[in-house]
Amino acid sequence: MTPRGPAIDWEALSPLIALVGGACVVLMVGLLRSGFVRRHVVPSLTLVALGVTIGLGVWQWGVNTSIIEDSLAIDDLTLALTMVFCVGGMATVLLSWRSSAAEEAGEGEYHALLLTSILGMVVLVAAQNLVVLFLGFELLSIPLYVLCATHMRREQSLESGLKYLIIGSVGSATLLYGLALLYGATGSTDYAGIAEAATDDVLLYTGIALVVAGLAFKASVAPFHQWTPDVYEGAPTAVTGFMAVATKAAAFGVLLRLFDVALINFATTWGPALSVLAIVTIVVGNVGAIGQSSLKRLLAYSSVAQAGYMLAGVVVSTKLGVAATVFYLAVYTLMNLAAFAVIVARERETGLGDDISSLYGLGADRPLLAWPMTIAMLALAGMPATAGFFGKLYLIRAAVDNDYGWLGVAIVIGSAISLAYYLRVIAAVWMRSPSEAAAVVPGARPAMAGGSPEADPEEPPPRAAASQAEAAVRAPRHVEVVFVAVVCALATIALGIYPEPLFDVARDAGDALRSLV
């Protein structure tokens, strides 16, 4: 007679198993001596693991079940966000394929950490229990601290990792304290139990406030965003891209589920508080980005601003709000990845790092990089014919629908401000010549006036620019980076013209939270 263990729904658990298994296999294969295996087989295996996870997610779509004593909800919300994480992960793998970060840290470890982090994200957004929530939170964070510091020979990378570790730990501690108070106030760690037992109570409100603060650290919601620009700037660009899209999606996933399931009865209390945070975030992010000359810092502030927009979807606490947030997260992933891919490419081609001057003259030389960057910036700004337009439209609709019309106004005003810096990037791509880049000391503010090479042909290109152009010719061909940029940009445009499929996915994800109207 075989002993009877608890019933395990292997099918629903399968996406998680794929990630765990992938991480183990990748770690083991990474131990092999052969350079070819480490450099090419390991990332390929990571891609396979992520692909399998997406496939399993598609397979489990619509099942909407709770597993492991109801601690994990494998529903459409979890699966939709899982796909976002995996797409982000795949792009990260491709962007770091030939980077020194993966090589310095060891390919096996690098990719295993990436997969583990994604596993943490899935656990986090699926959690229906405070303990599991924290488990997922740490599982997501710890690998990321390491990943930030994988450029081991660059001081900023180490600094970035350390900064993230310290501030992330403060965030975790705050969150944990908040979770403890929630438990103290309700006597339950289950979301459903909390929703039932919660009463009007100072303890509960303190708990909510601390939880918001803890999660706001992860989602880089102002005023808990100060680490974002520094960490983003220092981390290897591929990892920055991953943090910008996947971590953000995970943080919003858990916000959605925690607030719209466990704390839904107090929506009138935390709603206004969060909406104030949203507005502060929109203002801080957009204003902060304006003066930046480092593209990664610029995108860091932009990600803060975008977090403010998405917070609107959490605030309204309706199915529509959830759907709008998921929709926005998906398109935000695509447009940000396109931008980060271009930054990675330019970092390798020019010696200018992620300075905005590395983009000068891109429009004339490299249309395959220039167009994705342009599309990404226009989409982030919410221009029509890109997916960003519908993302904003959907969020505004969700806000107006639940009497948060002024939040919709805040979103559009934020978008108007954001043009000041998104268009600066586009101007760098199309309207400046590479010769200007040489005149600019990296880190300094670029001059505002100048001419295109056609407009003032008498000006000879300085030597630095010439050698830079030679470097571009000699630079290794990184097809996969260009591939990521082009595919993400095309997807952004395609979803801007025909967004219906993504709307369906988002609607399913919204319907998964049955506690909402």
Place this chain on the structure above:
Amino acid sequence: MTVHLSILIFWPLLLTVLGALAPRAVAPLFALVGALVPLGYAVIMLVDHDPAASGLQYLTDDAWIEEMGIRYTLGVDGLNLWLVALTALLFAASALWLALRPPVRAKLFAVHFGIAETAVLGSFLAQDLALFVLFFDLMLVPFYFLVGQWGGPERIQAALKMVIYTLVGSLLMLAAAVATAVLANAGPDNTLSFSLAELRADLLGEGTQKLLFAAFALAFLIKMPAFPFHGWMPDTYRNMPLPALAVFSGVVSKVAAYGFLRIVLPLFPAAAEDWQLILLVLALCSILYGSIQAFTQTNVRLILGYSSIAQLGFITLGIFALDDAAKGAQGALLQAVNHGLVVAPLFLIVALLAARAGGSEDIRDMGGIAFRAPVLATLFLIVTLATLAMPGSANFAGEFLILLGVFESELAVAIIASTGVVLASVYALRLYIRSMHNRQGPAVTSFEMSPRDAVVIVPLVLAILAFALFPQRALDAGEPAVQAASQAVTGAGR
């Protein structure tokens, strides 16, 4: 006969993108065909359009984004028929100009130009509020690139200023459009609908209307531009390449005027009545301020830019005359077409003047250009006289109708506005005399226009003359639609 409006809208975009992929030698051909085919379509529509029929013709109505209740609805009626024709004509003229004088990176220029035409045509034809907003915002993107890449010395700041200024309005309009649809709940069983027809049938309360009206009006007034929202205009006009500026000034500003007639008046009639006086005063300020600036500026582009502010002031005045017979609104629509017809050739003539004045676009450096260029002088004179609304020109009919309408509703406003007619002749004649006559400027070399200039400008001037002979056609076509728009307000007021 069905004219598929989608083909009309997307043809320029498709052809210019194909042109960008084609070899350099044939690329201009693509751009030209991309602009000429819509013109052909527009002419066919003008001939085929049935003025007696009410409602939309050549209707295209497909579900697009069901989740948001956005439909892909396109249609033509008297309100947009002539504006579509104007758009097609001006873009074709500019495309021809560009084909004959290719700019640097001509293919890329053509792509942005194609996107611009698509966006403008789309905003004229859209019959769904969300679709209109989408095309309206999209319009800005190509012009940003056209200014920023091919513009004058301060092009990057000018482009940025233009985009931020106008997008503040456009984005508020986006929010207002969503709010309109959500609050109206016009669709079947409480789903969202942005369809203009359905929104018209189910109007909002007056307080809500006033707020939403403000957002839409702001967007349109900035786009026009109208005083005091014209801060972006001088830099943009100074820096935009002339062929692009011809269509920008000619049609893009008309989209804003059209937006008032198509969207604001029918959807927010109660608010339009409440805000009428404010809008009339703003229009009046635009007329006076624009005219005074136009006869003090010396840069030809700015003279034309400020004169556009004045002209668009007249158009706004007509729209908000809200007289019982809707004379003012009819005049406004006529004047919108007229202004587009005169301002586009004027901007192209500016290029010819600059070529004769040693590259300067300042009237102080010009003078005596008519000396050896009688044909150019004649054409320029015709356009100038049309601009100042000489009796006999279609502009005269337009301004007359506008003033007639305002006289019936607000007498004082009409009396002040009529001084604007006098001021128009001052700045228009000043421009003509200072550039063509007077003492010959130091760097001026007068020479006749070449056939490649004539092939663009002569058809435009012929269009002005033809329109002067038959303004009634446009009025007849527009009458029922304009009356419906205007009387949505005046009827509701009673």
